[in-house]
Amino acid sequence: MKIKGMRWWIIVLLFFAAVLNYIDRQTLSALAPTIQADLDMDDQAYANVINIFLIAYTIAYLISGRVADKIGTRASLFFFVAWWSIFNMLTAASRGVTSLSFYRFGLGLGEAGIWPAASKAVSEWFPAKERALAIGLYTMGATVGATIAPYIVIPLATYNYAEVVPGIAESLGQGAGWRIAFILTGLAGLIWLIPWLMIYRKPEKSKLITADELAMIQTASTTEDAGSTETAQAWSWKQVLTFRGTWLLLLARLITDPVWYFYQFWFPKYLSSDRDLSQEQLKITWVIYAAAGVGSLLGGIISGQIVKKGVFPVASRMWVMLFCALLMPLSPFIASATGLNTSLTLTVFTVIAALAWLINISSLVVDIVPKHSLGTVFSVVAAGSTLGGIIMNMIVAAMVTGPSNKPAGFLDSAFHTLLDPILNLVQGQGYGQWFLIMAFLHPLAWLLLKFGGIYRYSTDK
Structure with a gap:
């Protein structure tokens, strides 16, 4: 059959x-x-x-x-x-x-x-023209x-x-x-x-x-x-770790993935503490996941359509990611908006942009890495995501809770030396400070990818 x-x-x-x-x-x-x-x-x-x-x-x-x-x-x-x-x-x-x-x-x-x-x-x-949409569809799951x-x-x-x-x-x-x-x-x-x-x-x-x-x-x-000159032999760890694309994409995900982690783990707490929503009213957070689903699909569809017009896959992803990065400066207005509906509307746009970005940066890995070593490079790049999430958790916790008299957890202690200057700087500043930071993360990562040389892989696959 x-x-x-x-x-x-x-x-x-x-x-x-x-x-x-x-x-x-x-x-x-x-x-x-x-x-x-x-x-x-x-x-x-x-x-x-x-x-x-x-x-x-x-x-x-x-x-x-x-x-x-x-x-x-x-x-x-x-x-x-x-x-x-x-x-x-x-x-x-x-x-x-x-x-x-x-x-x-x-x-x-x-x-x-x-x-x-x-x-x-x-x-x-x-094929390249359908990869972003395919990744967007299963990510929506x-x-x-x-x-x-x-x-x-x-x-x-x-x-x-x-x-x-x-x-x-x-x-x-x-x-x-x-x-x-x-x-x-x-x-x-x-x-x-x-x-x-x-x-x-x-x-x-x-x-x-x-x-x-x-x-x-x-x-x-x-x-x-x-156009690829790669052999069919899987890359060694040395090749994976000396490949410029690995580090460009890892750093870009470390910088930008904390935005999505924040909306998953902290945004309901923000609505509760700063917007005074009750436990029952927090059901409204379903719009965040709906927006994430929309972003996953749009990011894949738009990127795929650009590829169909003859644009190389890497350039296509970067054009979509540039548009997403230009939407993220809306973030500070989420905290400063006086009405809840306005705040949530702005949130929907930034979440759509964040997920469309995530789909396309994930597609970049598939575009530039040979199939035989794709899993290895993808996993190293994705490790930057969780590290960024852990760092974000610590920074946001310091912003919204202030100094704590309780003993630090083992993970807090492990990162304390590295992050102590940053944590002291933002201590007790509240959610508004993090919404301001989020405005710059995606533009910064896009510039890192562009000037770091990601376009050199435009014709490789």
Whole structure:
């Protein structure tokens, strides 16, 4: 049997993998008050569990791409999804901070792998003119997963299992509801593995692809690789780390990804503290994830249309990213606007721009790196994202909380020497200071890419 448009069905699978990825990571956040009470965890212990996840995520970014390059897209994504799904299910066995930290560390090691592996799938199945859209579509799965996670896991956790399945509830003990939520969301990932194994192969090995689609992919691949002088041998770590493009893209993501992390983790707290929104009113934050989805799609569609007009892929991405960078100076007006509706409208525009930028900078990796080493370079570049997120968390926390009398967490201590001058400078300045900083991050990163020489790769692939 042949399936028309097989490459887009693969994107559908990657979309659902991204949805599950974010549901699994958000389960702990959505159920935090209940879990903290059952496991006797204070906020400092909870913060340390989150930091452990971020550390594992950063480590995994550095190695998961290499794994994807070594064993291939199909096997690596099977491994990553199975790994994180099992550790998500094992979280149900947590009996304290130590065991919970161990399971979340395991989750972080698995979850990072989806992104370099998915980028390899795009490089194998899509021509340059469609790559940004393909990446935008599966990235939108992350925003969908984050949006629906509370609406899935909270009902699962609060269901009256003691009456319906008393044997299972009794065996799981205290907190049976949230434990079952972890088990069921993890199980969904294991079910996803079935269609993935059935469907995914490289185009030339797929029995489901039509002859026309295979010819299109092979022709596009031949044309795009015509100017490349690279051999088919995978790059060594030395080649990866001495490749200028690796560092340009890593630094650009380290500078700009904190904007999206801020909107995920801090913007609801900003609305609560500075805009006086109640817990119920904070449901309005769904517009942030909707805007992120729109940005993911628009960034891919516009970039692809520019490529279709004959513009080289790298130049196309940079034109879209320039427009996004020019929108980010709206950020300070989000905090200074007197009305909530005006503030949220400005936020929607900046989030759309931030995600359109993210889609195109991710596409740049696929555009300039040979397929055989794409996963490795992508994972190193993406590690800059999580490092930027960790730094942003510390800076924003200092801005909005002021000096603390509590002992610093282990991650705070590790970064203290490096960031102490910055933290002292912004201490107690409030959210307004961060909104001002966000105005300059994307323009700065765009200039870094332009004058750092990213355009030299315009004809390579």
